[in-house]
Amino acid sequence: MGVISRGFGARRREADDRLPPGQYPATDFPVLSAGPTPRVSTDEWEFVVVGLDGIRRTWSWDAMRELPTDAITTDIHCVTRWSKLGTHWRGVSLDHFLDGAGEGGFTEVFSYGGYTTNVPRADLVGGRAWIAFEFEGEPLAPEHGGPARLLVPHLYFWKSAKWVHGIELVLEDTPGFWEQLGYHDYGDPWREQRYQGD
Ligand SMILES: Nc1nc2c(c(=O)[nH]1)N[C@H]1C(S)=C(S)[C@@H](COP(=O)(O)O)O[C@H]1N2
Numbered sequence: 001m002g003v004i005s006r007g008f009g010a011r012r013r014e015a016d017d018r019l020p021p022g023q024y025p026a027t028d029f030p031v032l033s034a035g036p037t038p039r040v041s042t043d044e045w046e047f048v049v050v051g052l053d054g055i056r057r058t059w060s061w062d063a064m065r066e067l068p069t070d071a072i073t074t075d076i077h078c079v080t081r082w083s084k085l086g087t088h089w090r091g092v093s094l095d096h097f098l099d100g101a102g103e104g105g106f107t108e109v110f111s112y113g114g115y116t117t118n119v120p121r122a123d124l125v126g127g128r129a130w131i132a133f134e135f136e137g138e139p140l141a142p143e144h145g146g147p148a149r150l151l152v153p154h155l156y157f158w159k160s161a162k163w164v165h166g167i168e169l170v171l172e173d174t175p176g177f178w179e180q181l182g183y184h185d186y187g188d189p190w191r192e193q194r195y196q197g198d
């Protein structure tokens with residue numbers, strides 16, 4: 001019996017190391033949407049980057065899909081306390097889109113359907129954020145943000161805007177949809193930045 005409890009104990013501790021404070025591991029993949037699911041076909045989909053210079057750059061679906069892709073294995077953490085460990089995605093690093101659009105400052109991410117969220121520019125570059133279009137080897141389902149969503153796994157999952165349409169670079173941090181309703185402007189799960197003031 002002693003051996004078995006030690007075994008479970010060690011496994012338990014291993015899993016817990018990957019869980020930020022106050023999170024539990026989910027086995028399902030909950031859908032959290034503030035409104036109806038917009039249906040965006042890849043024919044009409046475009047990705048827009050408005051640089052600090054005010055210049056608007058756009059990519060069609062085909063142009064986006066011509067860029068090099070990354071296979072991403074990562075943990076995701078929702079502020080409602082579920083985390084999903086070891087999820088698999090495919091996407092294009094945001095470095096490809098933000099390069100040359102201006103350094104420093106913040107971004108306003110906007111989605112089809114009207115959702116917005118704010119992220120410092122530095123958090124979207126350096127291979128830490130993607131436009132993701134595949135989940136577990138399948139095209140990303142509409143309810144999870146398909147055809148493409150932002151994936152910023154090191155921040156709470158509300159920063160990973162579903163049905164992403166574009167990013168505007170700005171000098172001042174401007175709260176997005178959930179941030180205006182009291183959620184944290186940055187949202188680091190390891191520092192439990194759930195609400196303004198955390
Ligand atoms: N456009 C859009 N993106 C969104 C949301 C939303 O309501 N609309 N919800 C956010 C929240 S709070 C979370 S936890 C995740 C949920 O993603 P999922 O539904 O794929 O689990 O998407 C985030 N991105």
Ligand SMILES: [Mo]
Pocket residue numbers: 032078079080157158
């Ligand atoms: Mo969330």
